[in-house]
Amino acid sequence: MRFFLRSRQFKIILAILCAVAVLTTGFAIIGHMSPQTNIASTISSPFVNLFTNVSGIVQDFFDNYNSGSKLSIENSELKSEINSLQQKIADYEEILEQNEFYKGYLGIKDNNPDFTFCDAVLISRDNNDVFGGFTINKGSLSDIQKYDPVITDAGIVGYITEVGLTSSKVTTILSPDLTLGALDNRTHDSGIINGTLSFAQNGFCRFSNLARSCTVAVGDYVITSGEGIFPEGLLIGSVNNIGIDENNNSIYAEIKPFADITELRSVMVITSFEGQGGIAVKGGK
């Protein structure tokens, strides 16, 4: 062991480790992926993307099979009659799905003409991340920058934390790293949304710092207040439960996000909007 620690091999390994540490620290400060990660990402993202698509198709097949076994029997009887139409239906459904996808965003775009969108597909998910962080297939080549909001037509998903050339990492609203200003849509009570471990495990986030006199009720919708990195008026989720915080100072609400964070396949990144550049209110880091 001592011989190895004095050997040239050990010095080479140490030098490589130092180089990697310096490079990554330098690039992390400016919010970009380090060169070695960027190269690896560019190489791996097409394969990961392909594999995710294939496994998605396989999962869809099994889901349909499990949930609709009765329907599939009826379907098989009718199949002979609609064979010639199948291809047309498949094409139609694909177009319809695309149409639905974009129609959802059209409403948001109509209400906020200043928004510029970039559509992206989820290519990988870190299963070790309890807060559901994931990677999308668009990066700085598509004008995506650090802190850009990520949404679906249902509501907010999170924001961009790391940008590579062809991929970006997203931190979700379930994470304690993200804190954003929010309002109750009905009562206009304001508070902050942040994640905690216990809430995230059930797919919820926490709407905290609500005044004790607030009139927030279960079922209310919560929207962004416009403070921080998110534009004003985006849907976050609905109030699922209300409680009093540990110090007995304020009220908090359990929020069920409208966007299903664990089942996402495609998202939109808002690459620019009026008032962009607000300082991110950060929690843990």
Next chain:
Amino acid sequence: MERKKNIFNLRLINALLFISLFLVQYNGVLNIKIFTATPMLTLALLVAICMFCSELRGALTGLVVGVFIDTVASTPQGFNAIIFCVLSLISVLITKYLFNNNILSALTLCALCSMFYFIIRWIFCLGFSLSFTENLTYIMGTVFPSVLYTCVFIIPFYYLEKFLYKRFFQ
């Protein structure tokens, strides 16, 4: 010539194994979780490989695998590259100078490495942003089950690597 060919074949098989495990672990659809336990498949394979290779090769393999994991993992960038490089080097050194090369050593080494990985990850990513109770819940409810789950995979990987090593070098 024959030896070079064998080395190339072994590296190719290991690279394909890593790619497959990487895709299984980090694809956006398939979920290999059991309740809160999520295995580090790539780490288990890395430990198995490191039990049969030299220090420099082990460290470089760890570094390359770590760089690829950095592209998708929700950790600070460079985290996996450095941790995997250090862990693979430690695995090689422990196997060479401290342990016998057998399945029991592989299990112990895998448990130690995955525990080290999850604890360091917890400190860097979560330790300061969660409350005491949540930290405790995370360690007991996620870290320990994940370590155990990861150790399950070292058994087939160890025997596979042993077989490959014998097949190509003996």
